Amino acid sequence: MWGPRKRGWAVSLGAGVFALVSVVLWGAVLRASEGGERERPAGRPSDLSEATEECIDCHSEVTPGIVVDWGRSRHAAVTVEEALARDPVERRISAEEIPQDLFAVSVGCAECHTRNSGKHADAFDHFGTEVHVIVTPSDCAQCHPEEVAQYSENLMSHARTNLAENALYGMLMETINGVQVFDGARLAHHPPDDRTGAESCFYCHGTRVGVTGLSARETDLGEVEFPVLSGWPNQGVGRANPDGSDGCCAACHTRHRFSIEVARKPETCSECHTGPDVPAFKVYSVSKHGNLYASLQSRWDFREVPWVPGRDFSAPTCAGCHVSLLATEEGEVIVPRTHRMNDRLPWRIFGLPYAHPHPISANTTGIVNGAGLPLPTELTGEVVEGFLIDPPEIEARRARMQRSCRQCHDSGWVDGQFERFEHAISEANRMTLPATQVLLKSWEGGLAEGPGAGGNPFDEPIEKMWVEQWLFYANSTRFASAMGGADYGVFADGRWALSKNLREMAAWWRERSE
Numbered sequence: 001m002w003g004p005r006k007r008g009w010a011v012s013l014g015a016g017v018f019a020l021v022s023v024v025l026w027g028a029v030l031r032a033s034e035g036g037e038r039e040r041p042a043g044r045p046s047d048l049s050e051a052t053e054e055c056i057d058c059h060s061e062v063t064p065g066i067v068v069d070w071g072r073s074r075h076a077a078v079t080v081e082e083a084l085a086r087d088p089v090e091r092r093i094s095a096e097e098i099p100q101d102l103f104a105v106s107v108g109c110a111e112c113h114t115r116n117s118g119k120h121a122d123a124f125d126h127f128g129t130e131v132h133v134i135v136t137p138s139d140c141a142q143c144h145p146e147e148v149a150q151y152s153e154n155l156m157s158h159a160r161t162n163l164a165e166n167a168l169y170g171m172l173m174e175t176i177n178g179v180q181v182f183d184g185a186r187l188a189h190h191p192p193d194d195r196t197g198a199e200s201c202f203y204c205h206g207t208r209v210g211v212t213g214l215s216a217r218e219t220d221l222g223e224v225e226f227p228v229l230s231g232w233p234n235q236g237v238g239r240a241n242p243d244g245s246d247g248c249c250a251a252c253h254t255r256h257r258f259s260i261e262v263a264r265k266p267e268t269c270s271e272c273h274t275g276p277d278v279p280a281f282k283v284y285s286v287s288k289h290g291n292l293y294a295s296l297q298s299r300w301d302f303r304e305v306p307w308v309p310g311r312d313f314s315a316p317t318c319a320g321c322h323v324s325l326l327a328t329e330e331g332e333v334i335v336p337r338t339h340r341m342n343d344r345l346p347w348r349i350f351g352l353p354y355a356h357p358h359p360i361s362a363n364t365t366g367i368v369n370g371a372g373l374p375l376p377t378e379l380t381g382e383v384v385e386g387f388l389i390d391p392p393e394i395e396a397r398r399a400r401m402q403r404s405c406r407q408c409h410d411s412g413w414v415d416g417q418f419e420r421f422e423h424a425i426s427e428a429n430r431m432t433l434p435a436t437q438v439l440l441k442s443w444e445g446g447l448a449e450g451p452g453a454g455g456n457p458f459d460e461p462i463e464k465m466w467v468e469q470w471l472f473y474a475n476s477t478r479f480a481s482a483m484g485g486a487d488y489g490v491f492a493d494g495r496w497a498l499s500k501n502l503r504e505m506a507a508w509w510r511e512r513s514e
Contacts, residue, residue: 047079049101051129052108059109062220070256075107080143089331090305092260094146102142112139121211121242122227133227134209136241140249148247150339157247158363159238160206165365166374168457169352172467173201175459189459198231204272206236206248237272261302264319266293273318276472276493278350280318283476283485289315290485306333309407316404326404334403344404346389346397347425349478353436353470354381354429357388358397379440381433417484424481424489428474431498435469438462438505447512465505473497 048056060067070076074092081103083093102111112135117123120132137157141148151157163169177192177200192200198207210230216223229242239248252263262268270281284290292315300313306327307313313320320326322344325337335344342358349355354377359367367387369375376384389397398418405414442448442462449455450463458467472493480489490496 047104047106048108049105049110051110051114052105055109055113058221066256070108073257073259075258077106079104079106083143089325089327089333092305093143095143098143107143115139115142116243119243122209122229124214124225124227126224127221132243133229134241134243135250135255136243136245137247137249138241138243138245147337147339148249151247151249153362154340155342155359155362155364156237156251159204160202160208160236160240161238161246162364163201163205163238164208168374171456172458173197175456175464177201194231198234202231202236203234204236206239206246207231207234208240209234209242211242260305264302264307264317264324265297266290266317269318275476277475279476279479279488279493280483282492283479283483283488284318285485286488287484289317289483293317306331306337309334309404315408321401321404326407328407334407335400342397344397344401346394346401347422348376349425349475349482351429351432351470351474351478353377353379353432353466353474355425355474355478356383357390357394359387360389361387379436381429381436421478421481424478428477428498431477431502432470432474435466435502435505438502438509439466441513442509445513447509462505462508465501465508469498469501469505473501 056067080093080098083091084095084098105111110129113131113133114129116139117130117132119138120134120136122134123130123132125131137148137151155162163173174191175189177196179190179192180187181190182188208231212228212230214225215228216225231240235248235251235254237248237251238246240246241248250258252268253259254262254268266281266284272278273280275282285294296314301311302313304312306325307320308327308329309320311329322341323338326334328334338344342362345358347355348358352375356376359376364376364387365374367374367376367384369378369384371378373379376387378384402414402418405417409417439448439450439462443450443452446453448460448462451457457463473495476493477489477495477498480486480494488494
């Protein structure tokens with residue numbers, strides 16, 4: 001392979017000297033690896049494939065932050081063979097069969113960016129090697145097939161599709177992101193472009209990444225051609241990738257360290273779950289659990305697998321409730337690890353416009369209610385049969401979540417908390433119904449142009465008040481109840497706002513209908 005390392009004399013003497021020095025320094029980088037399972041002696045070239053060493057020789061100078069970050073990762077510190085030798089309950093790797101050439105090496109640049117390049121539209125010739133830019137769940141599946149399969153059945157992996165292919169959601173996004181101009185008499189609305197969408201809704205939901213061609217760039221090694229990507233950069237959870245896969249593991253396991261510690265900390269989830277539509281992190285921060293996390297987390301161990309409540313951590317985080325493999329001190333599994341985050345979620349409390357049992361399929365684009373709208377409930381609140389999980393599945397998911405809670409709380413506490421939470425779901429839905437009734441009356445009376453009159457159901461003042469009723473206030477009430485952030489559920493976009501907004505909607509309708 002004619003790579004940058006072998007072209008060192010042709011490029012510059014400095015690059016060659018750097019390659020020599022990097023051999024001495026590389027051991028120090030590896031010794032800083034996450035987890036500290038073992039101190040690695042300086043220079044273990046047998047642990048790195050030749051292809052990865054070539055990548056490192058160049059990128060240690062070109063993108064040193066990436067190389068150092070990867071050098072501190074578990075991927076750099078442990079070979080695939082060593083990972084497979086762990087007890088099954090302690091493994092981070094789910095593959096039973098691994099290609100032989102991967103066995104004795106650490107997972108490095110080449111193992112992620114070259115092995116499946118034939119499937120990638122973003123692959124390009126990089127000094128004689130076919131390299132792809134974007135590492136996708138399909139690439140990760142070589143070592144983590146179970147996690148990838150579970151994630152493919154998770155709402156997050158379909159987040160882009162579920163948003164982009166729902167006409168109703170599309171109209172809501174247009175009213176949020178479009179540019180409005182006052183012409184002297186009225187506001188004119190201009191739809192948003194792709195760039196606006198990529199830094200707003202699709203930042204979290206995920207863009208569609210395409211390849212539009214190649215572009216030459218000047219580098220220290222001369223002119224190099226790279227693919228030109230549309231919808232890039234993006235780390236959205238439902239990103240459509242150039243190899244045909246959906247999702248982005250790096251949304252939670254941020255590259256290039258891919259740390260389980262980062263994925264387990266609530267700050268990672270807060271990037272997309274901070275409200276006011278999904279105020280999970282804000283509510284968690286003011287809850288008793290969030291208080292304990294903020295006070296004590298410096299003493300917790302976020303790297304252990306399995307994760308033992310009481311020993312490794314003393315209050316739940318997002319991952320502790322929804323994802324992580326939890327076990328007792330004796331090794332008995334409490335709940336298995338899952339990347340199908342809804343495994344422990346009986347209710348979809350993010351209501352549009354009502355909370356409801358979780359959808360059966362993570363791809364919700366086929367859901368249609370009796371009125372022909374792409375919603376899992378009728379506008380009057382009834383759930384749409386055939387698309388949502390049934391009572392036995394609701395109970396099974398509730399039981400999984402409660403097993404985690406009972407590691408610290410007795411049954412009376414846990415049962416009481418869930419009873420209050422499900423009551424809050426019902427109450428928030430009940431406060432959404434009269435708001436919807438006021439809206440329907442406004443459409444019927446011609447006070448606003450609803451879908452029946454060819455209008456956008458989200459762009460007029462009464463319609464925006466209706467959206468705030470369920471998207472901000474009802475959701476905040478439910479999230480606050482689920483996670484014990486009581487004050488947030490009262491005055492910070494909670495019950496006070498639910499009541500006030502409904503009164504204002506009713507007053508708006510009366511003034512115009514009299």
